[in-house]
Amino acid sequence: METDRDDGRSPSQLRPLSCARNVLHRAHGSASWSQGDTKVLAAVYGPKAGTKKNENPEKACIEVIWKPKTGQIGKLEKEFEMILKRTLQSICILTLNPNTTTSIIVQVVNDDGALLVCAINAACAALVDAGIPMKHLAVAICCCLAEGGYVILDPTKLEEQKMRGFAYLVFPNSVVSVLPEGLSHVEGEPMEHGIITSVTHGVMSVEEYLKCLERGRAASTKLSDFLRRSLQSQLPSDSSKAA
């Protein structure tokens, strides 16, 4: 039982990724991210003067607005907003711009599975595009658990519905730094093995979850390389814009 996937991918093969930055010219930063047919557009406005509701003299505030493809925003979207907000809060350096609000608007263009994951990646690229100070990047991945304990990565919508359970995992990307090795290791594990965010659906055993973690980590290195490459390749055009 090697491959049973409809699109002929191997279990740990991701769909084709694409990332474009600076796609909206009115926003301070924007990015579009797509994984196969799932596509999300993210725009960042800010840091701007804090509104009364969000004012905090010690920290910058992050606000996430989720725009679904059609219709009104419901409980599901509220949950996504909250998860996205908390995830982005943990990777941004909030103490640099106290008393400000940064808005991230996420527009779903098309949903074909792994939507939240796609939105997190898009928002992260848009924050980079806007020049918001960050500790590190976050890479998100969706692991699906098929019958018999197989783990498949980056499911389509159809696969997501068929499967026994799935986990959205967010890892920090590997930091390329001049710091000595020891600093990026926590208790013998490299920093990028820690989970920033984890959301699971469906029942699984603890061992199966740990297996998902392991597969997710392996794939997140590939994703984080892609993210780094696509952010670097667009740098020259960025400096010309500034000039």
Add this chain to the structure above:
Amino acid sequence: MGVPDASGDLSSEMEVDAFRHLFPLRYFERHLSESIRPDARPLGRARDTTLALGAVASAHGSALAKIGSTTMLAAIKMEVMIPSTESPDEGCIAIDFHMPPICSPIVRPGRPAEAAPVISKQLSDTISSSGMINLKELSLVSGKAAWMAYLDIYCLDADGALFDAALLSAVAAFSHLQIPIVSLNDDGKIVLVSEEDEGAKLEKEPVNKEKRKLKLSSIPFSLTCILHKNYILADPTAEEESIMETLVTVVLDSSARLVSFYKPGGSFLANTSAVQDCVALTRQRVKELQEILDEAISGMEID
């Protein structure tokens, strides 16, 4: 926080209350380094938990759960509905979580709490994916009539670990649920049989004579932990939640399968050992909660 060292020297000469308010994080860390929490609990212990079934007389099933001072009131109202064509022999459960302004100073009147829809969604995800309730049991007449269970959970006091208390109250309300008797009338419609008629001779045979209780299999229980540096604090209070922001909620069912591992962001990362520690703490907690639930149920039966 910004000045960890400056506050270190002040702690010996400042009043405890002032220190707590000026350097809340430092105050907690001083406790944690002694493996104790300000409310005298060890790090891994949850607060005292009580459960009372049948708190609302007008509902078909209800429960009041308290974890420390976090209080949740859950009540279920059953109504007959026409099942959808996709699942003609299944009932339905609608879960709503309410946070009225009385529950916390953070919630302001007229402005709905941000956390409420999120917890509501988490609850319905957990209850549906745990498979605790077989929706087929809620069916009355296939394709014609089925039960719709409206579960409303009111947060009366929000003092941390809201999801844990809400899930406990929801589970308890379902185990207390007594499905009303209904019968078919002459027009083929479902009518409720009132309590007085029950003793009298019924013209029509009730549709659901036997199925008065739901069978609950693999009941989910949860534990919320805070990750802070190398410390793991079980069952945080609202104060702890506001100071240390990395929360992890683990839901395990009674056969120790993982229903949900929920960590929305937070500044500390969960590495594999932290994941395993949280799961181990939850395993212990599931046993405690299972006992508390069993005790509450057997207490009801004696009455």
